[in-house]
């Protein structure tokens with residue numbers, strides 16, 4: 001019950017704070033929210049825009065939500081996405097000429113492997129060396145972005161891309177098309193399927209059971225003889241694979257090539273989505289759509305109200321801070337019949 | 346603030362308190378009066394509602410019905426801070442002081458308002474003066490981690506007195522203490538009550554303490570008050586009958602004569618470090634045969650916890666070997682299963698359970714990846730998990746609202762039972778147990794002792810670590826004494842010389 005109440009209250013509080021913020025720069029908050037709604041969910045067109053943005057968000061959110069089951073805080077989704085995108089583009093270019101049914105899955109696998117390597121690396125560092133996974137995943141993420149920049153400006157650069165260094169464009173039949181009857185690409189289905197699979201994995205398999213034991217109490221997990229290290233590394237690798245797949249989707253469905261515009265903040269927004277969804281893989285889906293909507297409305301705010309493009313980022317920042325601040329309220333808010341359960345004395 | 350209410354011991358009355366958890370009635374119209382300047386004992390079997398009652402008084406729980414009266418005035422206590430303002434203080438069964446900080450630091454930081462800049466010298470002087478007015482002696486500058494259990498408990502009590510508690514609630518304060526430590530602590534508390542400085546409500550499972558230190562006693566059974574009155578009107582027998590009614594208590598288990606058999610568990614040259622990296626286990630050699638209970642005696646903090654953790658797979662050994670059935674044993678899941686090694690660790694909620702997972706899930710920790718809980722070794726059959734748990738709950742009489750309740754909501758004793766059910770319900774070849782009856786009511790103690798002997802009779806090798814010498818003398822076939830991380834003495838219960846054991850435990 002409070003599990004839903006607290007994030008919703010946090011969301012409401014941040015909307016109020018953001019309202020105060022826009023009022024300060026002289027814009028009516030009501031106009032802003034009205035417009036945001038229109039831009040995100042007001043028409044079929046804006047819905048499609050929203051869903052397109054939600055697809056990678058679901059995947060990057062899983063990159064944080066899966067390790068969270070083990071009690072880890074991983075924030076390297078951006079890097080895994082970028083590296084996955086690069087791997088997908090490189091694979092697509094290397095296999096140029098081969099039939100699409102072979103190449104597209106290969107691109108996906110390459111992207112997942114790249115992401116898995118990055119975040120699984122953070123998990124391995126944590127297990128083997130006791131390195132804090134939050135810090136290491138963030139730093140690895142910076143390295144991944146640097147690698148992308150290096151590759152698109154160097155070895156993989158398409159000489160034709162002058163002012164925006166990029167890889168060569170992918171062959172047309174290697175791109176992912178849109179869902180029948182709409183302008184949303186198949187990445188959305190990939191994301192939803194992955195979220196469902198992640199939920200099933202954590203709730204309905206022995207692997208997930210073991211992972212939740214480790215997350216809930218590592219001492220009890222050790223007493224049951226569970227391979228804590230292996231669970232840690234496998235889960236982080238899987239998480240990285242999800243974000244890597246997001247990179248592949250972005251390359252194959254949106255950009256058609258790898259370049260710096262892949263660093264679009266999907267990774268960091270994904271962290272926010274995961275936290276707001278309370279790390280529940282199923283809840284990630286609606287929350288990702290909500291944030292896809294916030295992102296989609298940014299353009300409209302800029303055009304109609306002259307708000308800076310970054311204002312939606314301000315909103316996201318406010319939501320994140322409010323959410324973290326409200327974390328401490330879990331179990332402390334007293335609903336009439338739901339009191340706090342203190343430690344058994 | 347009225348000065349009059351501050352000086353001297355207040356009376357406290359709970360009036361018709363009812364507390365329900367999701368339809369389960371944990372307390373049903375319980376009334377209780379603690380007279381000023383007395384020690385009042387609260388008894389009841391595991392899950393009777395004792396902790397729930399005092400948590401209602403302290404403002405952790407909000408009772409559904411009923412009221413709390415301090416000095417005959419109704420008070421509304423919404424949270425523990427408010428309780429503190431009314432002069433109520435509570436000492437929990439588990440320690441709450443910060444181990445790495447000194448007693449002085451712990452006390453000062455516990456105050457309701459701590460100045461931004463602390464003048465430690467002045468605080469120290471003030472506290473030392475305060476302590477001189479107290480019968481309790483504690484070392485102010487010692488880090489809490491270095492204190493013995495009895496001194497820690499005293500420090501916890503001093504903390505409440507320092508926070509100006511005039512009414513002290515103690516939830517099983519003695520289960521972690523040796524009988525001598527318990528007597529000393531309770532004696533001091535009783536003295537303070539007699540001199541009119543404190544009123545005390547104490548939860549305990551030990552009749553001896555009730556008879557020796559309490560003025561009045563109240564007994565709860567299944568959330569109802571079934572008896573209350575002066576201790577003089579009772580004997581341990583009448584109290585026991587009040588607690589459990591006419592239910593039969595397991596008699597002492599008959600020890601089957603077991604022939605001298607093969608060595609099941611062999612520990613040699615085992616060394617391990619504690620959490621801070623200091624050597625805690627320094628070269629332990631031990632052998633346990635099938636059908637034998639080897640008791641390990643010792644004062645807490647002499648490496649027993651670490652020894653048990655190594656054997657249970659919760660702590661790496663820094664040197665030495667462990668063998669089970671003659672094969673090297675590293676406490677992996679496969680080895681545990683192959684050799685049927687189980688354990689009953691200390692503080693089960695902290696070391697053997699995941700509090701947020703359900704009772705059913707916690708009971709499945711050993712078997713969740715096997716049929717019937719798992720299909721094909723990977724698909725979790727949640728229905729089978731629940732069914733298995735339901736059977737265990739009935740067989741081991743675990744009191745819970747159901748298999749889906751988070752195990753953290755169970756009473757302390759029932760968490761213990763749930764773990765026991767998980768570890769002992771199958772075929773056991775080796776059992777590692779550490780203080781398995783801490784915090785259990787007398788019926789449960791008898792029950793668990795019987796189960797351990799039962800496992801031994803069926804041929805299990807049992808290593809039993811305990812701080813209760815009586816328990817060890819009753820259950821063990823062989824007894825060793827551990828001091829400063831090493832085995833310093835070995836004897837059998839029949840030929841045991843208590844003075845020698847006492848001296849060895851003290852490290853001489």
Ligand SMILES: Nc1ncnc2c1ncn2[C@@H]1O[C@H](COP(=O)(O)OP(=O)(O)OP(=O)(O)O)[C@@H](O)[C@H]1O
Pocket residue numbers: 340341345366369371389390391392393394395396397398744745746754755756757758759784786
């Ligand atoms: N937060 C909670 N939610 C649901 N049930 C609870 C909760 N807290 C306690 N209970 C239930 O209330 C009953 C009484 O628990 P309580 O902790 O008061 O027992 P107790 O008398 O202190 O037992 P013990 O001697 O084992 O500590 C138990 O059956 C327990 O499962």
Ligand SMILES: [Mg+2]
Pocket residue numbers: 345395396397756757
């Ligand atoms: Mg209790």
